[in-house]
Amino acid sequence: MSESIIELRGISKRFGPSYDAAARMARDIGSRFGRTPKNETVRAVDNVDLIVTRGEVVGLVGESGCGKSTLGRMVAGIMPPSDGEILFKGRDIASLPPDAAKDAKLKVQMIFQDPYASLNPRLRVADIVGEAPRIHGMIPAGQFDTYLDEQLRRAGLDPAFKRRYPHQFSGGQRQRIGIARALAVQPEFLVCDEAVAALDVSIQAQILNLFMDLRRDLNLTYLFISHDLGVVEHLSDRVLIMYLGRIVESAPSEEIFGRPNHPYTQALLSEVPRIEARKRRFTAIKGEIPSPIAPPSGCHFHPRCPSAMPRCASEAPTLKEVAPGHKSACHLNDAIM
Amino acid sequence: MSATLEVRNLRTHFFTRAGVVKAVDDVSFSVERGQVLGLVGESGSGKSVTGFSIIGLIDPPGRLTGGSILYQGEDLAKLSERDMRHLRGNRIAMIFQDPMMTLNPVLRIDTQMTEAVHAHVKTTNADARARARDALGMVGIPSPEERLNAYPHQFSGGMRQRVAIAIALLHNPDLLIADEPTTALDVTIQAQILAEVQKLTTDHGTALIWITHDLSVIAGLADRIAVMYAGRVVETGEATDVLDHPVHPYTHGLIGSVPSRNKRGERLRQIPGMTPSLLSLPPGCAFRTRCTHATSVCEQEPPTSEPSPGHTARCFHPIEGNAP
Incomplete structure (x- = not known):
């Protein structure tokens, strides 16, 4: 068993409205007169466990609103979890002394979806990429320029352009700047949140190849978040399927694409347009992803599931192993066994 | 052909x-x-x-x-x-990439849809509304009669795009x-x-x-x-x-x-x-x-x-x- 680099234990994230004094008082008075205050809390991520081992590429797939970005942000340390702990190399980041916690956080970096919004338009490329290593004192002053050039070159950018501003670059090049910025602090773990979704197909292929080269050269570990199953299948060793804040299935790539177990995964995979498929009939999963403010009881997928049973509405299924390394959260698996 | x-x-x-x-x-x-x-x-x-x-x-x-x-x-x-x-x-009709840009955010769906009906057919308001309702039903929007009274922001992205498609389909282009x-x-x-x-x-x-x-x-x-x-x-x-x-x-x-x-x-x-x-x-x-x-x-x-x-x-x- 190889070493775990990131481990999540019972991670949850809730977003609720923040009440000012007047609103709190109003709720308070309301409840005294027998009114139950409306529950407006969104459970974006609901009790997720995950272990990522060194060198692995884990794909995280789900529809918009399922909580995949929130989960990624918590792993990257941008957002604190409401519950649960995040372990970096076996140690809980929250309980580390400040210096060690900072080092651990630097080792986890994030690459964002929108290469236009994620770069400061008023900074030159040299400052965007160089700011973090300079502030953290990672590079001796005399070697700074060579270090910077090396970072840019590794991401496929010409160091001659380092005096330019982001608007002078195309979308694909901007994404490379974002990658160079993340790699400049020598991370071991990258969270890529829809990192190629905004790019044209030919540019997307260039960036995916870059990710694979970096993985090999720097021994990086990835959490690759995407709604594009084709991209995830190509890149990932293991795939997690998320639905309304919960992980419903987790398995090695070949296994999940070859033998999907959860009805949601099966429906999702059947909808993926594939270039091999010609002039097919499109069908649709019935209904839409429900609001996470009031998720359905029991198994969140039961109102849309073709094989739902009465039990599905009352009891939430847990992730159970259905084959070696293949876990699925569905009551149907109990019925068969 | x-x-x-x-x-x-x-x-x-x-x-x-x-x-x-x-x-x-x-x-x-x-x-x-x-x-x-x-x-x-x-x-x-x-x-x-x-x-x-x-x-x-x-x-x-x-x-x-x-x-x-x-x-x-x-x-x-x-x-x-x-x-x-x-x-x-x-x-001839067109559906655009961004459904939020196609729909007017301050008008209800029925206003926008009946407007599109009246632009090309001389008919009563009741008939225009019925056509709009049928078009919404055709693109799979549940309870179209009620949804006609909604504003664009009350729909999800996919629903909004379906409304845009319904408008494009009003006259069976x-x-x-x-x-x-x-x-x-x-x-x-x-x-x-x-x-x-x-x-x-x-x-x-x-x-x-x-x-x-x-x-x-x-x-x-x-x-x-x-x-x-x-x-x-x-x-x-x-x-x-x-x-x-x-x-x-x-x-x-x-x-x-x-x-x-x-x-x-x-x-x-x-x-x-x-x-x-x-x-x-x-x-x-x-x-x-x-x-x-x-x-x-x-x-x-x-x-x-x-x-x-x-x-x-x-x-x-x-x-x-x-x-x-």
Whole structure:
């Protein structure tokens, strides 16, 4: 068993409205007169466990609103979890002394979806990429320029352009700047949140190849978040399927694409347009992803599931192993066994 | 069978201060009744401008500088704005990429939909409302009667796009132009919308132009494919011909860069470089700077070859054999 680099234990994230004094008082008075205050809390991520081992590429797939970005942000340390702990190399980041916690956080970096919004338009490329290593004192002053050039070159950018501003670059090049910025602090773990979704197909292929080269050269570990199953299948060793804040299935790539177990995964995979498929009939999963403010009881997928049973509405299924390394959260698996 | 739409040598140029942008340059294709044409290309290839040219929504500094757009034998390029308004939204409709931009955020759905009905048919308010309700029902919006009273922000992205589609379908158009309508949507919602437009082509015989950069969607939907690069159609033909036996190196490259065509974990075939600026296109084949097959002859205007009937490509060095 190889070493775990990131481990999540019972991670949850809730977003609720923040009440000012007047609103709190109003709720308070309301409840005294027998009114139950409306529950407006969104459970974006609901009790997720995950272990990522060194060198692995884990794909995280789900529809918009399922909580995949929130989960990624918590792993990257941008957002604190409401519950649960995040372990970096076996140690809980929250309980580390400040210096060690900072080092651990630097080792986890994030690459964002929108290469236009994620770069400061008023900074030159040299400052965007160089700011973090300079502030953290990672590079001796005399070697700074060579270090910077090396970072840019590794991401496929010409160091001659380092005096330019982001608007002078195309979308694909901007994404490379974002990658160079993340790699400049020598991370071991990258969270890529829809990192190629905004790019044209030919540019997307260039960036995916870059990710694979970096993985090999720097021994990086990835959490690759995407709604594009084709991209995830190509890149990932293991795939997690998320639905309304919960992980419903987790398995090695070949296994999940070859033998999907959860009805949601099966429906999702059947909808993926594939270039091999010609002039097919499109069908649709019935209904839409429900609001996470009031998720359905029991198994969140039961109102849309073709094989739902009465039990599905009352009891939430847990992730159970259905084959070696293949876990699925569905009551149907109990019925068969 | 006669074509619903036949575009011949269409040129749409933008006369900007920095120079003339030839966004659409000598583009020809046709779509028959009930057929689906996939117009494929990357950003800046001119695929959206082609759609806007057909429906007559090119604003200055842009102008149609040549060619004809024959809709059921009538040239749309020569039509007066008044006559064009009779066709637009009625016989010819368009669905845009961003449903939030198509819908007016301060008007209720019923107002926007009945307005579109009254624009083309003399009828009572009650009848217009009934038509709007039926159109919403047709695109799979639950309880359409109540939803008519909602505002656009009360719908999710997929629902909003379905409202936009319902408006486009109000008059059962003969020609529908869809400009990347599912790019911003999840796969399950995309499948619902694809199912809707597919039904429309089979039930009403609507000719459909589906503009996209996503070859996987096109593979499942289109009868014919036209691949655009830098304002030109570089390859066109039956979907199976273009996808299985692509001839142009650009089409080859595009198909090769789709992840599922490659072995898992292996390097993707990539096209080096990026799409050129349309302001400073080199003479000859616009793809030659990125092409691995390019030779000095490519600085000339490439000839059109026809590897199989109905399948044409503009290239000096057509590739033989199967798709990558």
